[in-house]
Amino acid sequence: MQNRKRRLLIFLTSFRHRIITPPEKDYSSESHPRIVSSTFQYKMSHQRVGKCIIINNKNFDDNTGMNVRNGTDQDAGELHKCFKSLGFDVSIYNDQTCDKMEHLLKEASQEDHSDSSCFACILLSHGEEGMIYGTDGAIPIKTMTSLFRGDKCKSLVGKPKLFFIQACRGSEFDEGVQTDSGPPNDTIETDANPSHKIPVEADFLFAYSTVPGYYSWRNPGRGSWFVQALCSVLNEFGKQLEIMQILTRVNYMVANNFESWSEDPRYSEKKQIPCVVSMLTKELYFN
Numbered sequence: 001m002q003n004r005k006r007r008l009l010i011f012l013t014s015f016r017h018r019i020i021t022p023p024e025k026d027y028s029s030e031s032h033p034r035i036v037s038s039t040f041q042y043k044m045s046h047q048r049v050g051k052c053i054i055i056n057n058k059n060f061d062d063n064t065g066m067n068v069r070n071g072t073d074q075d076a077g078e079l080h081k082c083f084k085s086l087g088f089d090v091s092i093y094n095d096q097t098c099d100k101m102e103h104l105l106k107e108a109s110q111e112d113h114s115d116s117s118c119f120a121c122i123l124l125s126h127g128e129e130g131m132i133y134g135t136d137g138a139i140p141i142k143t144m145t146s147l148f149r150g151d152k153c154k155s156l157v158g159k160p161k162l163f164f165i166q167a168c169r170g171s172e173f174d175e176g177v178q179t180d181s182g183p184p185n186d187t188i189e190t191d192a193n194p195s196h197k198i199p200v201e202a203d204f205l206f207a208y209s210t211v212p213g214y215y216s217w218r219n220p221g222r223g224s225w226f227v228q229a230l231c232s233v234l235n236e237f238g239k240q241l242e243i244m245q246i247l248t249r250v251n252y253m254v255a256n257n258f259e260s261w262s263e264d265p266r267y268s269e270k271k272q273i274p275c276v277v278s279m280l281t282k283e284l285y286f287n
Contacts, residue, residue, distance in 0.1 A: 034242070042160050042282045043117065049087035049286070050116035050159075053108060054079055055101055056094050057125035061136050066126045070220035075124055075166060075227040082234045086286045088120060098134035102144055109147040113155040118284070119148065120162040124227075127167025129212050141165065150200040158198065160284050162205050162243075166224050170213035176259070176271035198281070205284075206277040207247055217260055217272050226274050229253035243284040247276045 056076040060066035076092050084090050093104060105121065113119060123141075126133040132141050141163075150157045209226035210216040218224040229250045237246060251274050260270040 036283075040282050042280075042284050044285065044287075046117040047115040048089065048117070050089070050113065050118040050120065051108060051111075052083045052088035052090045052120040052122065053104065054083075054090065054092045054122045055096050055104070055124065056092055057096060057133060057135055059095050059135060060126065060133065064126075064133065064135075064137055066133055069124070069126065069218065071218050071223045072124050072166075074221075074223035075218075078223065078231045079122055079164075079227060082231045082238065083120060083122075086234070086238050095135050097136045098139040101132075101134050101139065102147075105144045105147050109153040109156075111155075113153070113159070116156075116159070118160040118162065119156055120164070121145075122164045122166070124166045124224075127165070127169060127216075129169045132165065132167055145204065145206075148204075150198065150202065152200075156203075158203060160203050160205060160243075160280055160282075162207070164207045164230065166209045166216065166218075166226050168214070168216045169208065169210055170215065172214045173267070174214055174271040174273065176269070199279075202279055202281055204279040205243065207250075208275040208277070210272055211275040214272070215270075217258070217270070225254050225258045225272055226250070229257070229274075239285075239287045241285075243280070243286075244276070244278065247274070250274060251276070 054076055056072055058069045058072045060068070076094075080090050080092055093100075096104065108119075108121075121144075123132050127141075128138060130140055130142070131138040132144075133139075145161075145163055147153065148156055148161045207230075209224060216224065216226065219228075222228060232253065233246050233249045237249070241249075255271065255273050258272065260268055262268040
């Protein structure tokens with residue numbers, strides 16, 4: 001209850017985020033060519049790219065202690081345009097209870113996705129570590145994502161299942177630290193013989209707006225930092241870069257371009273870093 005009161009206090013406090021313009025960067029790949037092999041790429045040539053479900057929870061029952069999420073409609077609208085431009089069949093569902101969210105995703109998991117290349121789900125709501133809020137309370141994120149496991153959703157076996165989660169994962173604030181460098185990261189994964197078993201938890205990707213335990217910032221006028229960055233990168237590079245390249249650039253943008261401002265110093269000059277958890281077994285391109 002103390003965390004809820006603290007979160008409510010934050011939104012009652014007048015704040016805005018300060019956009020920090022980063023130095024010009026050369027994003028060309030000519031000097032660092034990426035090795036691309038069809039063996040290690042998800043097949044994206046099905047009849048449809050796939051379904052994208054956006055659950056946009058803005059208003060909450062009084063007994064939850066959760067405040068109105070101003071700015072989330074902006075997020076939902078921008079995400080709808082982005083994923084539609086990537087070829088997804090996008091649907092937005094506003095103000096869903098826990099039961100409705102679970103029922104909605106259960107129905108989606110029981111559909112035949114044989115003619116789809118992948119599946120995407122975007123959750124916009126309040127949250128706590130491991131939990132996401134419906135309008136009437138909290139539900140474990142795992143309860144919904146596990147509906148798409150390989151042993152439960154056979155038509156998505158071997159296909160990427162993407163979950164983008166804009167929600168708090170706690171009440172901690174990232175104070176930030178002065179730095180001028182960042183480590184590179186590159187991985188490659190091996191293919192599996194289709195005649196062999198694959199793990200039921202394989203081919204999932206979770207893109208969280210923040211790391212475990214931390215608060216996730218949202219501007220009432222512009223939307224959340226994470227969604228602003230995600231849409232910006234997708235609009236420019238969504239059909240060129242691999243998904244982990246895309247999300248790494250989202251991390252960079254959120255980390256460098258945003259900082260909170262508030263008349264209350266307790267909530268001012270805070271930072272945020274998104275968190276990507278990948279169980280993908282191949283590279284994913286939306287081209």
